[in-house]
Amino acid sequence: MAEEKKRRRTPQRGDKNRRDKREKPKLNAEEWKPKTSLGKQVKNKEITDIEVILDSGFNISETEIVDILIPDLDTELLLIGQSKGKFGGGQRRVFKQTQKKTREGNKPKFATYALVGNKNGLVGTGYGKSKETVPAREKSTRNAKLNLIKIRRGCGSWECGCREPHTIPFAVTGKCGSVIVHLFPAPKGTGLVAEKVIQKIVGMAGVKDVWSKSFGKTTSKINLIKACMAALKSLMTTKIRPEAIEKIGIIEGKIKVEEKIKDEEKWVN
Numbered sequence: 001m002a003e004e005k006k007r008r009r010t011p012q013r014g015d016k017n018r019r020d021k022r023e024k025p026k027l028n029a030e031e032w033k034p035k036t037s038l039g040k041q042v043k044n045k046e047i048t049d050i051e052v053i054l055d056s057g058f059n060i061s062e063t064e065i066v067d068i069l070i071p072d073l074d075t076e077l078l079l080i081g082q083s084k085g086k087f088g089g090g091q092r093r094v095f096k097q098t099q100k101k102t103r104e105g106n107k108p109k110f111a112t113y114a115l116v117g118n119k120n121g122l123v124g125t126g127y128g129k130s131k132e133t134v135p136a137r138e139k140s141t142r143n144a145k146l147n148l149i150k151i152r153r154g155c156g157s158w159e160c161g162c163r164e165p166h167t168i169p170f171a172v173t174g175k176c177g178s179v180i181v182h183l184f185p186a187p188k189g190t191g192l193v194a195e196k197v198i199q200k201i202v203g204m205a206g207v208k209d210v211w212s213k214s215f216g217k218t219t220s221k222i223n224l225i226k227a228c229m230a231a232l233k234s235l236m237t238t239k240i241r242p243e244a245i246e247k248i249g250i251i252e253g254k255i256k257v258e259e260k261i262k263d264e265e266k267w268v269n
């Protein structure tokens with residue numbers, strides 16, 4: 001009896017699972033009415049792979065497309081703001097709070113930066129700002145899903161040479177404002193040697209080992225995020241020689257099951 005009562009209890013403030021339930025409303029794929037032609041194709045199951053859309057260059061303008069095609073998508077908010085108040089304040093917060101002075105008083109606004117990804121070659125970041133915290137969070141997650149990109153992975157480290165997609169295939173650079181971010185391939189077991197926000201973004205993209213350098217005012221986190229994303233974007237835009245794909249083991253986007261089996265066969269032989 002006692003157990004049943006516990007189960008029925010509504011989630012309380014201190015509960016562990018309370019947040020997760022509130023933040024992830026389940027998508028009902030059958031009730032969804034797509035407005036764009038791309039959305040209709042996804043609903044009719046003419047398109048079953050997100051990479052087809054990303055390769056074709058079509059704009060994703062409905063978040064449901066991403067929700068349906070990537071069921072294991074993770075969402076996270078990056079720490080771009082700072083707390084105010086006593087004892088120095090300055091602790092990193094999810095919401096960046098800004099104010100406008102008016103005759104009536106101060107009008108606060110809240111901004112967030114969301115990060116989405118499947119930890120397997122796909123990432124996206126998005127910015128959202130609103131007068132209240134909840135719409136700001138929703139806007140940013142929406143923007144992050146619409147700005148999804150895929151990256152190239154491989155083993156570009158001369159110390160490793162294992163041809164597995166655990167790091168990036170070559171060094172890349174991104175810039176935004178004064179912030180410059182360099183990412184370098186690292187051997188297996190290095191981990192993510194980078195600033196905390198870069199760690200989160202690169203980890204969400206599915207890279208396990210990376211070395212990095214950053215210059216400029218890296219405390220302005222929005223510019224740091226943008227610079228990091230620019231670096232990851234240039235992984236796809238850089239021209240590579242066809243023989244390098246085999247030599248470094250470059251993989252675009254997520255690892256397919258067939259490729260995994262092929263790799264295993266290689267090791268057996």
Ligand SMILES: [Zn+2]
Binds near residue numbers: 188
């Ligand atoms: Zn390697």
